[in-house]
Amino acid sequence: MKRYALYVTGKKGIFDPAGKTAQNALDNLGYEGIEELKIGKYIQLTVDDTVTVERVTEMCEKLLANPIIEDFRIEEVG
Amino acid sequence: MKRYALYVTGKKGIFDPAGKTAQNALDNLGYEGIEELKIGKYIQLTVDDTVTVERVTEMCEKLLANPIIEDFRIEEVG
Numbered sequence A, B: 001m002k003r004y005a006l007y008v009t010g011k012k013g014i015f016d017p018a019g020k021t022a023q024n025a026l027d028n029l030g031y032e033g034i035e036e037l038k039i040g041k042y043i044q045l046t047v048d049d050t051v052t053v054e055r056v057t058e059m060c061e062k063l064l065a066n067p068i069i070e071d072f073r074i075e076e077v078g
Helices: A017-028 A053-064 B017-028 B053-064
Strands: A002-010 A034-047 A070-076 B002-010 B034-047 B070-076
Touching: A002 A053, A002 B034, A017 A034, A017 B053, A034 A053, A034 B002, A053 A070, A053 B017, B002 B053, B017 B034, B034 B053, B053 B070
Parallel strands: none
Antiparallel strands: A002 A034, A002 A070, A034 B034, B002 B034, B002 B070
């Protein structure tokens, strides 16, 4: 059994409405000093030992991320 | 300027429809060996130096996570 952590984030310059909304809401609640807030996806993937990191990369490219507007990073966590 | 990475994940036992849908879609695409796939949020927060980790914790509790159904973890990344 292997575990991967996948981080999917909006590419630079792509509008992030969820992040912007959360940032505005924090401003309205009185939280000062926030310069930027971006919301992406954190995917925890558990696979059997036959699944390689190349295969996981393919899953990200084909389904878990949208390569047009998102970047992704893969970490094997054990 | 400080940067925090926040990881918001569904609590154990809470149904994760997005994760389940992605897992089914990968099955249908022929990706075998997936045991579990959970989708959470990965929040990149940039703040000025006056914002403490306690303050960030409060932001998570009040707005960025739903403590009833979600856990969160905070990492200072520089």
